[in-house]
Amino acid sequence: MDLRSRILELLSPTCIGDELMPGVRLLDASTELGLRLTFSVGGAAIHVEVSLRDEGRAAAAHSERLAFAYRAGPSAAPVAPRVGLALCRAVAARAASREHAVLEGVRLDAAAARSSLEGTARVREVTIARLLEPAGTPAAPYFTLSPYVGCLIGCRFCYAQTRVGSVRRLEGLPPAPWGSYVDVRVNAPEILAQELESLPPYPLKFCPIVSDPYHAVERRFEVTRGCLLAIRDAARPRATLVLTRAKLIERDAALIASIPAGYGGVSIPTVDDDVRRHFEARGASIAERLGALDTLRDAGARTFAIVQPLLPGDVLQLADALAARVESVRIDTLHSVENAAEDFTAPAYAEASDPGWQADRALALADALRQRGVAVWTGELPDELVGVAEGPRRTDARPTLEPGS
C-alpha cells in the first residue's frame, strides 16, 4: 500500500468526499511535501499537516504519536484559529485509535520496499500511483509535478528538507543530510500520461518543490525528459513551466520548446557568482544559468527566471542580464533561512536575512526589470497563465524536434 493510502487510513471509515463531521468534508491527501490532509470547511479548503509528535513541530492537536497543524488551503483566506483548532482536534481524535496500526503499516511497507533495493542506496528507484499535485488558487489553478523527491543539489536554505526528512523518518529510514539522497520516480512518465488524459488542462509546473528536475541523476534516469515527452505527446496540450538550478536543462531545450506554451526558466538569486557559490555551492554557476536561458530562448522556448530569495549582488547588472534573456521574472523574498542560518552570519551576507533589505531589493529589481521591458510576476504563474483552464492551442509556430531528440 502506498503512503498516501496509509495516511488516509488514519481517518477510516471516512474516505475522500465523505464528511468527517457535519460541514467538514475530506477533499484530498498528499505526501508530496510532508503528510497533508485537505478538508473543505464551510466552502474553504484547509490543510491539516501530520507529523511525528516527537519531532517537536508546532501543532494544534496531538494524538499519542502524531501531531496535527493547520494552514489555509488554496483559497488563501486565513483560517480562524477556532476553526483550525477544532478541525485538528477532530482529526487527532479519529487518528488516535488507528495510528499504531497505520504507522506500523508504513514501516513495514518501507522495509519491504527497501529489501527490493540494492543495499542502502541513497538513490532509490521507487514507483508511484499518482504524480500531479493540485496547487494554486481557484482563480489560478495549476499542478506541480516532481519526477524526484530529494535533491542532490542540496541547498541549505531549501525549505523542502524538513518535510521530506519527516516522511523519511516516518518510513524508518536512517537520517541523512539533505542533498545526499533522492527517490527516483521511475514510472512517473507512465502515470503522467494517464493523468493527462483525465485531469483538467491546468498549467503544469516542474519546479524545485521537493527536488530539482535537472539535478545530477536526471542525466542517468531521464525521468524529467520522459515526463516532458508525455506532455508533448498528450492529446490535450498544456502550458508547462520547467524551473531549475542546473545546466542540464539545456539538453531538453528543444523538447521544452516543442510543447505549446513551453516555458524554460532558471532560479537566479544574484548575478554575483561568489555569492551564488556561498549559498548554492552545488548549483550551476551564474554564467551557466544565463547560458541555459540563452539556449532555451534560441531553441524557441518561452523563458523566465525566478529570483527568490534576493541575495547580495548588483541589482542593475542582474536586471540587464535577465532582460537580455527572459520574457518575465518572478520575484519573491526570503521566507525562512532553514538550515542556512550560518550562511548569513558573515558580515557580507548578514543584511540579506533582514526582511526590510529583502523588500527593498525586490522593489529595486522589479523597477529595473520593468524599465527594461520585462514583465514581473509575484504569484505562482506568469500573468498570462493565471486562470488558464483550457490548454494552449497547438500551432506550427514552435520548432519541431529532430528525430531522436
Ligand code: SF4
Ligand atoms: S535546487 Fe531547489 S530543490 Fe534542490 S536543494 Fe536547492 S532549493 Fe531545494
